[in-house]
Amino acid sequence: MLILSRKVGETIVIDGHIHVTVMRVDGEVVKLGIAAPMEVPVHRKEVYEEIQRSNQQALTKQNAPLPKMPKLAAAKKTAAVKI
Amino acid sequence: MKCAEMIETEIETDPVVAVDNRQVVRLPMGLLGFEQFKEYVLLSNLDEAPFRWLRVQDNSALAFVVIDPFLVLPDYSPDIPKPDVEFLKLKAPSDAMLLGIVTIHEAGRATMNLKGPVVINRHTLVGRQVIIANANNYSVTHPLPAAESSD
Numbered sequence: 001m002l003i004l005s006r007k008v009g010e011t012i013v014i015d016g017h018i019h020v021t022v023m024r025v026d027g028e029v030v031k032l033g034i035a036a037p038m039e040v041p042v043h044r045k046e047v048y049e050e051i052q053r054s055n056q057q058a059l060t061k062q063n064a065p066l067p068k069m070p071k072l073a074a075a076k077k078t079a080a081v082k083i
Numbered sequence: 084m085k086c087a088e089m090i091e092t093e094i095e096t097d098p099v100v101a102v103d104n105r106q107v108v109r110l111p112m113g114l115l116g117f118e119q120f121k122e123y124v125l126l127s128n129l130d131e132a133p134f135r136w137l138r139v140q141d142n143s144a145l146a147f148v149v150i151d152p153f154l155v156l157p158d159y160s161p162d163i164p165k166p167d168v169e170f171l172k173l174k175a176p177s178d179a180m181l182l183g184i185v186t187i188h189e190a191g192r193a194t195m196n197l198k199g200p201v202v203i204n205r206h207t208l209v210g211r212q213v214i215i216a217n218a219n220n221y222s223v224t225h226p227l228p229a230a231e232s233s234d
Contacts, residue, residue: 038166038170039111039112043214047199047214048115051116051198051212052115052116054186054199055115055117055147055184055196058185058196059117060187061144062138063144064146064187065187066187067187067227069134069227080161081160081161081176082160082161082163082176083175083176
């Protein structure tokens with residue numbers, strides 16, 4: 001693993017197009033600013049791994065038996081989505 | 084040779100039957116942990132509603148069970164990060180179709196992932212599994228309501 005020391009406001013550049021800047025250091029918390037092209041996904045590792053595990057558990061074969069569900073009220077549209 | 088025969092058999096038994104609606108969906112980044120699968124078919128059968136299938140488009144019959152998360156949790160309010168909005172070219176919330184990935188556990192118990200919904204642009208049918216900005220408020224194993232003991 002490459003280990004670099006950086007001060008607040010300093011940046012490292014990865015592959016010429018991903019910039020990681022130390023924004024703030026507050027005790028044990030380091031705030032990083034990450035500028036990457038939109039096709040480069042950037043995630044917190046814990047959440048990424050949690051969702052990855054969930055996907056692996058969810059993978060099934062088509063026509064696996066579906067659970068029974070009670071009748072549900074019609075959904076409101078996706079108005080609650082914040083973009 | 085044996086291997087090839089087996090694959091062929093699998094393709095033949097691929098159960099593509101009586102589908103009421105199918106849409107080809109492209110997830111250019113795949114799903115988290117399944118980055119290699121980018122082409123999917125979203126299959127809806129009336130008699131399987133509210134569940135739908137997000138099936139890998141490669142004849143493997145690998146699939147995910149998905150559901151409209153708002154059906155289960157009307158108050159769900161996912162906050163989609165800006166890079167995802169830009170990537171998906173969403174102009175308005177109504178452009179987005181959301182799918183919660185369902186995990187079926189033992190004894191028919193089922194949960195859905197609300198931290199990482201699949202968000203699809205309804206117009207382009209391009210999607211991405213999004214880790215919502217307010218993921219801390221939601222679970223990857225949100226329980227689905229179970230049916231009353233008998234129908």
